[in-house]
Amino acid sequence: MTTLAAPVLDSPLVIADREFHSRLLVGTGKYTSNDAMVRAIEASGAEVVTVAVRRVDLDRTNRDGILHHLDPSRYFLLANTAGCYTADEAIRYARLARAAGFNEWIKLEVIGDQETLLPDSAGLIEATRVLAAEGFKVMAYTNDDLITALRLEDAGAVAVMPLASPIGSGLGLLNPYSIRTIKQRLGVPVIVDAGVGTASDACITMEQGVDGILMNTALAAAADPARMAAAMRMAVEAGRLAYLAGRMPRREVAVPSSPTTGLIA
Amino acid sequence: MPNARRSTIFPSMTPIAAASGSITPVVNGEPRSFPAGTTLGDLLRAFELDPRMVVVEHNRAILRDRAIYDSLALATGDAIEIVHFVGGG
Numbered sequence: 593m594t595t596l597a598a599p600v601l602d603s604p605l606v607i608a609d610r611e612f613h614s615r616l617l618v619g620t621g622k623y624t625s626n627d628a629m630v631r632a633i634e635a636s637g638a639e640v641v642t643v644a645v646r647r648v649d650l651d652r653t654n655r656d657g658i659l660h661h662l663d664p665s666r667y668f669l670l671a672n673t674a675g676c677y678t679a680d681e682a683i684r685y686a687r688l689a690r691a692a693g694f695n696e697w698i699k700l701e702v703i704g705d706q707e708t709l710l711p712d713s714a715g716l717i718e719a720t721r722v723l724a725a726e727g728f729k730v731m732a733y734t735n736d737d738l739i740t741a742l743r744l745e746d747a748g749a750v751a752v753m754p755l756a757s758p759i760g761s762g763l764g765l766l767n768p769y770s771i772r773t774i775k776q777r778l779g780v781p782v783i784v785d786a787g788v789g790t791a792s793d794a795c796i797t798m799e800q801g802v803d804g805i806l807m808n809t810a811l812a813a814a815a816d817p818a819r820m821a822a823a824m825r826m827a828v829e830a831g832r833l834a835y836l837a838g839r840m841p842r843r844e845v846a847v848p849s850s851p852t853t854g855l856i857a
Numbered sequence: 858m859p860n861a862r863r864s865t866i867f868p869s870m871t872p873i874a875a876a877s878g879s880i881t882p883v884v885n886g887e888p889r890s891f892p893a894g895t896t897l898g899d900l901l902r903a904f905e906l907d908p909r910m911v912v913v914e915h916n917r918a919i920l921r922d923r924a925i926y927d928s929l930a931l932a933t934g935d936a937i938e939i940v941h942f943v944g945g946g
Contacts, residue, residue, distance in 0.1 A: 619946030629944065644945025647885045647938065648911055650904050657910055657941040674945050688940055691912045691919045759946070786946075808946030 601833055605804055607781050608729045608750040614639045615798070616828045617670070617783065619808025623817065626661040632817035633667070637825045641667045642699055642806065644674050645685050664694055670731070672699040677712070679719035686723050697729040699753070699785075699806075709759040713740040717747050724748025733785050736770040738777060745780050752778055753785035753806060756797055760809045762789030765797045772800045791820075791827035798831025799839075882935040891931065898927035906939065914938040 605612040617640040623629035633641060643658050662669075671689030676682040679702055686698040702719055704712030711734050720730045724747060731751040732744045741752045754774055757763035764787060765771065775782045781803035788794050788807045797805055805828055814820035881890045884900065891900065897915065901908055913920045915929065916936050931937070 620944040621946045623944065642946055643942040645912075645940050646943045648904075648906065648941050650885055650887075650939070656943055658943055659910055659941070669942070671942065672945050687919055688912050688914065688938075689942075691921050692942065806946075 602829075602836060605781065607731070607803075612639050612668070612804075614825075614828075615804035615832055616794075616825055617642070617804060617806040618811060618821070619806070620658055620662065621808050622812040624812075628817050629812070630661055632811045632821040633662070634821075635818040635825070636811065636821035639668055640670050640806075642670045642672050642808070644672055645689050668697075669694045670697055670699050673701045673719075675703070676701060677703050677715075679715040679722070682715070682719045683722055686719075686728060687726075690728065695729075696727055697731065698723060700730050700732045700749075711735055711755075713737070713743075716740070717743050720744055720747040720749050731783065736767050736774065738770065738773050741774045741778055741782075745778055749780060751781045751783050751803075753783045755786040756784050756793065757787030759786045761787055762793075762810060762813070763787055764789050764793035765800070768796070768800050771797070771802060775801045775803075788824075791823040794824050794827040795831035795834070798828055799835050801835050804828070880931055880933045880935075882931045882933065882937050884937045885939055895931050896927050897925075897929040897931060897937070900931065900937070901926065901939075904939075911939050911941045914940070 605615050614637050616636055616638050618633055618636050618638040619642045620629055621644065623632070641662065649656065673682040673685040676685055682700060682702045686700065689698060690696050700716060700719055700723065702712045702715035703709055704715070713735060716732055716734055720732050723730050729750045730748060731753055732749040733753045733755070734740050734744055736754040741754060744752050752774065754771060756765040771784060783804040783806055784797050784802050785806040788797060788805060788810050790810065794805055807824065811817045811821050811824065878893050879890045880893050880895060881888045897913065908923050908926060920926070
């Protein structure tokens with residue numbers, strides 16, 4: 593879990609009281625095999641990996657639990673509440689996840705619509721308030737809406753995670769202005785969650801100044817997940833460094849790079 | 858119950874054999890029969906589950922203390938949810 597660039601060029605990502613050394617967070621869903629997942633996660637350099645909470649299939653002898661494949665001492669497990677459509681459901685899933693005993697962090701999702709998987713803002717704010725009061729470190733998935741992001745911060749979220757575009761769509765960053773505005777106005781870290789499709793999307797997203805990116809399908813659905821994971825790792829760092837470096841101003845006219853004096857006659 | 862799985866601990870128990878002397882808790886949404894006196898610990902062993910790899914909810918209450926599994930006797934109608942971490946984003 594190291595960055596490619598020298599550490600002096602960037603500072604660690606700090607969420608709540610914890611320091612992370614990769615700004616790329618990855619999911620573990622939808623891989624064609626556990627082996628492909630493990631290789632992609634290794635190539636991504638990610639420290640935080642998300643997992644979902646589901647019933648054990650009691651009629652299968654070959655268990656599909658993720659902990660048979662991922663070493664929880666090596667990765668920081670961030671459980672999600674994916675598939676929850678109400679605040680109450682999300683709270684129940686969060687409590688179950690915490691009882692697994694790894695940590696008190698939760699990636700909160702309250703989905704408002706089955707077709708678009710867009711979040712239910714009211715449900716998110718309510719669940720964040722309840723869970724934060726119970727001591728959870730809530731990282732709240734949300735729309736790219738400034739007011740909802742501000743309300744989530746007020747409700748006690750330790751990080752706010754606006755989408756780049758809908759979950760699993762790979763459409764990239766649809767509204768850079770919104771993401772930039774959210775980052776400028778919030779005190780807590782802003783992690784863009786969902787919608788990134790390829791390395792250039794990740795780079796452009798990081799160039800908006802956000803603190804990190806969480807992605808899953810962009811890796812899992814790539815023809816070569818491990819190679820895409822390596823590309824994403826570099827893209828996240830490239831975008832971050834470009835943001836920190838400060839880009840040159842855009843001009844509508846050309847300006848020569850070479851001296852205009854001293855030309856031979 | 859087409860999915861009923863023969864218990865390795867109670868091989869004679871099938872859902873059809875359920876009668877007096879047995880209990881039928883609802884485990885992950887499905888009624889399943891066990892001998893009366895079966896504890897939660899017995900149930901996990903019957904399904905070959907490592908208690909450290911799962912989280913159990915008993916009648917909507919999360920059992921955070923795994924030490925009580927072997928003393929928690931189950932009853933007909935008890936709702937048991939056994940969950941674990943799977944791949945997700």
